[in-house]
Amino acid sequence: MGEYRIAVLPGDGIGKEVTKGAVEILKAIGDRFHHQFHFSYGLIGGEAIDQEGTPLPDQTLEMCKKSDAVLLGAVGGPKWDRNPPHLRPEKGLLQIRKEMNLFANLRPVKFYESLVDSSPLKPTVIQNVDFMIVRELTGGLYFGKPSERRVEQGEEAVVDTLFYKREEIKRIIEAAFMLAKRRKKKVTSVDKANVLESSRMWREVAEEVAKRFPDVELEHMLVDNAAMQLIRNPKQFDVIVTENMFGDILSDEASMLTGSLGMLPSASLSMTGPALYEPIHGSAPDLAGQNKANPIATILSAAMMLRFSFGMNEEADAIEKAVEQVLAAGYRTADVAQAGKRVVSTSEMVSEIKAAILDDAAIENIMQVYV
Ligand SMILES: NC(=O)c1ccc[n+]([C@@H]2O[C@H](COP(=O)([O-])OP(=O)(O)OC[C@H]3O[C@@H](n4cnc5c(N)ncnc54)[C@H](O)[C@@H]3O)[C@@H](O)[C@H]2O)c1
Ligand SMILES: CC(C)[C@H](C(=O)O)[C@@H](O)C(=O)O
Numbered sequence: 001m002g003e004y005r006i007a008v009l010p011g012d013g014i015g016k017e018v019t020k021g022a023v024e025i026l027k028a029i030g031d032r033f034h035h036q037f038h039f040s041y042g043l044i045g046g047e048a049i050d051q052e053g054t055p056l057p058d059q060t061l062e063m064c065k066k067s068d069a070v071l072l073g074a075v076g077g078p079k080w081d082r083n084p085p086h087l088r089p090e091k092g093l094l095q096i097r098k099e100m101n102l103f104a105n106l107r108p109v110k111f112y113e114s115l116v117d118s119s120p121l122k123p124t125v126i127q128n129v130d131f132m133i134v135r136e137l138t139g140g141l142y143f144g145k146p147s148e149r150r151v152e153q154g155e156e157a158v159v160d161t162l163f164y165k166r167e168e169i170k171r172i173i174e175a176a177f178m179l180a181k182r183r184k185k186k187v188t189s190v191d192k193a194n195v196l197e198s199s200r201m202w203r204e205v206a207e208e209v210a211k212r213f214p215d216v217e218l219e220h221m222l223v224d225n226a227a228m229q230l231i232r233n234p235k236q237f238d239v240i241v242t243e244n245m246f247g248d249i250l251s252d253e254a255s256m257l258t259g260s261l262g263m264l265p266s267a268s269l270s271m272t273g274p275a276l277y278e279p280i281h282g283s284a285p286d287l288a289g290q291n292k293a294n295p296i297a298t299i300l301s302a303a304m305m306l307r308f309s310f311g312m313n314e315e316a317d318a319i320e321k322a323v324e325q326v327l328a329a330g331y332r333t334a335d336v337a338q339a340g341k342r343v344v345s346t347s348e349m350v351s352e353i354k355a356a357i358l359d360d361a362a363i364e365n366i367m368q369v370y371v
């Protein structure tokens with residue numbers, strides 16, 4: 001029996017509700033496949049500021065570094081929006097990404113047939129969409145220094161810095177090519193090379209890396225065009241690789257191809273240490289505490305954890321299949337609700353997915369007896 005230590009950081013707002021759901025699903029997987037998952041909980045974000053005076057307490061970071069994988073909900077909320085920069089919940093998230101060297105953020109965008117009418121886009125545009133956004137996560141505008149307000153010639157001014165070392169660009173582009181090699185063999189590198197020097201180096205590095213992957217096609221696309229192409233013809237994409245902030249924006253946009261921001265999971269990987277799994281959405285203060293949020297993005301993030309961190313493909317498949325089954329049966333949280341479908345709460349959706357996982361196990365047991 002395998003034993004795995006999972007650090008859970010629920011964070012703020014709906015982060016708590018959706019991680020609670022994903023933990024329940026992991027427990028069901030543990031029961032069905034006979035794995036021991038040990039969960040330990042830590043503070044991050046606004047709640048950590050309130051209780052410990054810092055958005056990422058040392059204890060939380062230590063616990064995560066010692067774990068086999070981390071599951072995170074979301075951070076942030078209006079309560080902390082006027083705090084100084086070092087006391088913002090989002091700072092805790094950026095710090096944990098940096099401290100754990102989680103440079104590669106994988107955000108898969110996958111179409112679900114049963115949600116075809118939940119997206120505002122036409123079925124012909126979104127049917128069979130299946131691509132991966134590879135977002136650089138520990139560099140770029142989010143981390144460059146200086147980032148400050150200052151006075152220049154008596155005028156109030158402000159600066160943020162888009163900084164990358166060549167090596168940081170190289171490793172994320174390599175990650176994208178490695179993924180593409182196992183997929184449809186196409187990398188779209190998204191940049192703003194017509195304006196930004198950082199993007200011109202990005203393009204140069206992409207071309208160097210591409211030479212080592214002759215069977216993978218490389219295309220460059222300017223980010224403004226990419227934002228448009230994602231809506232015009234998303235089926236053209238296989239792997240998109242891009243800078244931190246471009247990836248943040250494009251992935252929220254891409255979520256609407258699946259019907260909701262509440263559907264998109266992610267994995268943040270480092271070269272060596274434990275990985276972190278989180279939905280791409282935020283703490284949704286408008287839904288917090290109401291048992292209305294869609295837990296599927298976090299549940300699918302847990303499936304990514306099983307696949308990438310623990311090598312459990314069958315277990316990850318079981319979660320993904322259960323999600324598909326429950327959606328196909330017509331259960332919907334409010335964000336993807338359609339006329340004639342059954343609108344359920346966060347906890348009801350989790351129960352349905354859990355039941356589908358365990359029902360399947362029951363069928364398997366019966367088949368083992370008779371077949
Ligand atoms: N990874 C993170 O922790 C993360 C990501 C994004 C935003 N945030 C933070 O969250 C706070 C709110 O930001 P925002 O409103 O711009 O973004 P958000 O992602 O929290 O919400 C955007 C919209 O999508 C909806 N939504 C998001 N997740 C949903 C879900 N699972 N089910 C149903 N609907 C969902 C929300 O109700 C809202 O209307 C901010 O403090 C922001 O910094 C955190
Ligand atoms: C909360 C914020 C710092 C974060 C980001 O921009 O990376 C979020 O939007 C995300 O996509 O994970």
Ligand SMILES: [Mg+2]
Pocket residue numbers: 248249252280
């Ligand atoms: Mg974002």
